Amino acid sequence: MSYQVLARKWRPQTFDDVSGQAHVTTPLRNAIRTGRVPHAILLTGPRGVGKTTLARILARCLNCDKGPTVTACGECDPCREISAGTSTDVQEIDAASRTSVDDVRELIAAIRYAAAPGKHRIFVVDEVHMLSAAAFNALLKTLEEPPARSLFVFATTNPEKIPFTVVSRCQRYDLRRIRTPEIVERLAEITREEKISVSGNSLLAIAREADGSMRDAQTLLDQVIAYAGSEIGDAQVNDVLDLVDRRVLLRIATACIESDAAGALAACREAGEAGLDAKRLSETLLQLLRDLVVVRIAPEQPELIEASDDEIAELRALAERTDATRLRRMFRALVKEQEDLAWAPAPFAVLELAVVRLATMPEADDVGRVLARLDALEKRLSGGDAEGGAPPAAASGSAPAAASRAQRAQASRSEPQASEDHRAQASRSEPQASEDHRAQASRSEPQASEDHRAQASRSEPQASEVHRAQASRS
DSSP, X not given: OOOOOHXXXXXXXXXXXXXXXHHHHHHHHHHHHHTOOOSEXXXXXXXXXXXXXXXXXXXXXXXXXXXXXXXXXXXSHHHHHHHHTOOSSXXXXXXXXXXXXXXXXXXXXXXXXXXXXXXXXXXXXXXXXXXXXXXXXXXXXXXXXXXXXXXXXXXXXXXXXXXXXXXXXXXXXXXXXXXXXXXXXXXXXXXXXXXXXXXXXXXXXXXXXXXXXHXXXXXXXXXXXXXXXXXXXXXXXXXXXXXXXXXXXXXXXXXXXXXXXXXXXXXXXXXXXXXXXXXHHHHHHHHHHHHHHHHHHOTTOGGGSOOOHHHHHHHHHXXXXXXXXXXXXXHHHHHHHHTXXXXXSSHHHHHHHHHHHHHTOXXXXXXXXXXXXXXXXXXXXXXXXXXXXXOHHHHHHXXXXXXXXXXXXXXXXXXXXXXXXXHHXXXXXXXXXXXXXXXXXXXXHHHHHHHHHHHHHHHHHHHHHHHHHHHHHO
């Protein structure tokens, strides 16, 4: 018999074996128990979290000889046939290779045939987002009103590519990335059953590298076993997975915190000679700085960090050597320097100078201390320092300021007096001007009247004589 990889050998066979997806297994169990299984289910999520596995478990629970049941026996013919992929009532279709409308028409034709008595006709369509638009449209009517005891289970990593008309006809369950501790627990169970000796730190490193995928973690464990055999050491795991040696990483961080630029460069050079990629080393150092900030701010919450107890103790001891503000500034500085690694012709040189920048970063003064220093400086400049008085420079510079203040005070005192004198003079001169004006007006008015009457008397006889002469001529 050919070798079966761990990811297939240790594939979950029941809902209890599925790790980290209780929000999906619980409603599926309840649906089976109460007889409310929908005719279309959409399972979404990242790679290796259990989408196809859950579809197969659901099919076994529905078609088991003891079912429908929430716990399939795994021993009857339907259970074995479904596990082996030879069941006529349960068909798995790879939509990545069968994307056309003709393939969907074959599926629609096959669903018309009834299942065995007491069983369900189940179609598991993997990577359903790869179907063409015409194939989705051809499936809509059957998906909305399928024959009795028929079930569609769709699995996809890209639900945004599925038309809304299809999604609205399904019950959707979003699977999540599996937490690192749950992956470590599952890997520990597998290594115990396989008689493999491996440390907890190695399992933790494998789980971190899997990035939430149980299948990836089992594949990496298989790779490490092929390299190291039944006795696996931490150094061998680092070699196989091309991981950054944590001791080197801690030396770089310690040198940066202690402002030892030369020591940080030496540790970076050691990592470079080991063949580590500059971008990978930078990302790992960035994650370490994040953990240091978390430990410094929340030392009583170790669950916020994916690390063993020994590693958390090391992080706490290192974080105590500086303050959280400086650690955050170092984190931001390294994030900015990472942008240059993608296009730099010498990425490792960019990383070395970034480490030098972190090591030479000054301590961050507390805002309260800065304000206190500014207040003290202001008091000394204003002559309010009780201990030493004002400095000479400040004293010499205060004389012109005092003269200016005296001039302003004198001007402010003299201004009201000048205003009162002006108003008094104006009040005295105003009646005199009014009397002169009235006298001049009274003298000029009779004279103007007499001139007007004299002119009128001279012009009137002249006008009469002209009028009479004109009348005699006519």
